[in-house]
Amino acid sequence: MIRCQALQWGPPRQPLTPPLNLQLASGSLTAIIGANGCGKSSLLKVIAGLQPALQGRIEVAANRLGGLAYLQQQQALDRQFPVDLQQLVGAGLWRSQLPRRTRQLRLAQALADWQLSGLERRPLQALSGGELQRALLARLGLTDARLLLLDEPAAALDEAGQRLLWQQIGRWQEQGRTQLVVCHDLAQVREHIPSTLHITAAGCVLATSAQPIGAAQPMADVA
Structure with missing residues (x-):
C-alpha cells in the first residue's frame, strides 16, 4: 500500500x-x-x-482523489466557513454514487455512531473542540478511502x-x-x-x- x-x-x-x-x-x-x-x-x-x-x-x-483520506489537525480548519455540522460530515459522501436515500441513511448513521445526532444544524464556530473532532472523524469514515x-x-x-x-x-x-x-x-x-x-x-x-x-x-x- x-x-x-x-x-x-x-x-x-x-x-x-x-x-x-x-x-x-x-x-x-x-x-x-x-x-x-x-x-x-x-x-x-x-x-x-x-x-x-x-x-x-x-x-x-x-488514488489520491478518493482513495486516500486525510484527517488534519483542527487548527488548520477555518471555523468561520459557513457550513453546519451536517454539511461538514456529509462532505465525506461527495464522491459517492449511491442513491440519495442511501446517502441520507449513511449520514444519519454516522452522526449517531459519533453521538452527534441533534447537532446537525449547529455552525462550526458553535461546536466544542470534541464535537468538531468527532464530526471530522465521522466525515472521514463516510469516505470510501x-x-x-x-x-x-x-x-x-x-x-x-x-x-x-x-x-x-x-x-x-x-x-x-x-x-x-x-x-x-x-x-x-x-x-x-x-x-x-x-x-x-x-x-x-x-x-x-x-x-x-x-x-x-x-x-x-x-x-
Missing part, C-alpha cells in the same frame, strides 16, 4: 531524518510517534501529496470520545483499510495499535508496539 525509497522530508534543504526506506502492507495499522517537531505531521502530508518530499520516492497504492491518514485523531476528545475513536479504528482495520495514526499517547498506542514508526533525527524505527521505545536502534532501511 505504501512504499518509500530513500525518502526525506522537512523544511527546504533541512531533512528531518536520514533517508527512509519503508514498506507498509495493505490493511496495516501503524502509529507514527516521536518528539514534537520530528516530522510526524509532515510525513503524513508528503504521503497525502500535500507537501513535496525533499528527495526520494513514495508510492501509494491508492482505503488509506486513512489520521493526524492526532484523539485531540480534544474526552474519555467517551476516545472510546468511540479506538472502537472505530478497530472497525476500519476489520474492513481492511490501511491506517497511519499520529499519536502521542503511548499507552493507547500499545493497547490499540500493533506497530509503530518511531521518527527521530537519527533515523526511523518500525517495531511492534509492545517493544519498549528506544529498545531498537534507528535504521534507514525499514521494511
